[in-house]
Amino acid sequence: MRDIYFELLTYLFHPALQSDSYTKDAERVSSVTRSFEQKRKNLIRNLNLDRKVKRLEDTEIYAELSQAKDKAEALMRRYEFIRGVKNMSREWSCLNPAGVGGSDTKQYFVWECGKVGGKFKKKMAQYNLVSFGAGFEAYEAEWESPVTTLPSPLRKAFWRPRPPPHMNFVRSDSDPELDTSTGGGSYNFRLTGGKVYVIGWKLSCVWDGVSRKPETAPVIHLDDGDDNFILSDRFSVRLDTSRPTSWHCWVTFVFQSSYRFPDLKLEQRNMNLDDSNTEWS
Known part of the structure; x- marks a missing residue:
């Protein structure tokens, strides 16, 4: 004692x-x-x-x-x-592609940033509890888009082009249930509950035609400068639709209520989604 x-x-x-x-x-x-x-x-x-x-x-x-x-x-x-x-690096990287199912033309791409790959501990209602070591626990949300494609040439010629599709991790005070897609082109994991800090994310897809035309490897875009949404309360990535594929996304996060430490000066960058990303048809 x-x-x-x-x-x-x-x-x-x-x-x-x-x-x-x-x-x-x-x-x-x-x-x-x-x-x-x-x-x-x-x-x-x-x-x-x-x-x-x-x-x-x-x-x-x-x-x-x-x-x-x-x-x-x-x-x-x-x-x-x-x-x-x-204090960790906030840069994201793309893992080297590998052939899928013995095919020379289909390659598997993975992008990673921050804390990812925590050890699974418990399945919860909307997400999983994961661990990065003794006492270092976080949550992981996972969702997938349907196969994405470009609009037809006819639509591009006669209709106003739609914004490129995004995968978004957002929180909601009003939605009572998880909403993993809003239709059209915005694929949301809508989380209810308190504010969060994103501490890592991973994105993957299987891409066709890489060996024939290496310059056509997929390109993704994040609109969050050098921080790449680390310690933000959301995550958003613009997808490449030059090839049909399904996109898989994981976001690792913690709830802000458990990390109120003023001396660390955690960034309060709580953002709202641009309306153009949420009302596509």
Whole structure:
């Protein structure tokens, strides 16, 4: 108990417990340490008097110390996790394509950025719980577009061309259910609940005709400068429709309510989708 007590005194200096958003957690740790200071003089005597039925683990103060330690360490792990995300590279890369099903003309392309590939832990209603190590947990949304194609030459000649299709990860305060497509050309994963931080994303497709014309490899576009939507509350990518294919997307995210650490100066870039991307027909 003395070891836990001294650890908790040290934890109180950690920036995670000095955040105004987690004052109750810090107050709880302080309260438990004060309680231990008041009771420890009599702990050994009480245990000796009742050693047949009492164990250290059964004492109320031991349970309080252990619970406070677990909660404080969980909070500090969240701090260290999001600090690592803030400091990581935000560049995205395209993995080398490989043949699909023995075909020389069909290639598999994968684009990645940030924290991706977490270990699956639990299936939830709209997304999966994943882990990037002990105590470093996040969520992963996954969805797929139908096969995308360019408008016919006749439509291009006589109708106003539609904007290029996007895959969007957005949050909604009003939609009661998950909406993975709005029809026409915007393929949305619409998440209900609190605000989020995107911490990573992955996009993939099978592309036809690469070997015959290498210059026709797929090209994607992100309109978020150098940040590539990392620590944003959404993700949006413009798709290449020069070949018919289905696009698969994964977005890794955490909820902002669990990462309120002002000293990290997390970017508050909460954006709305451009109307032109959400009302296609």
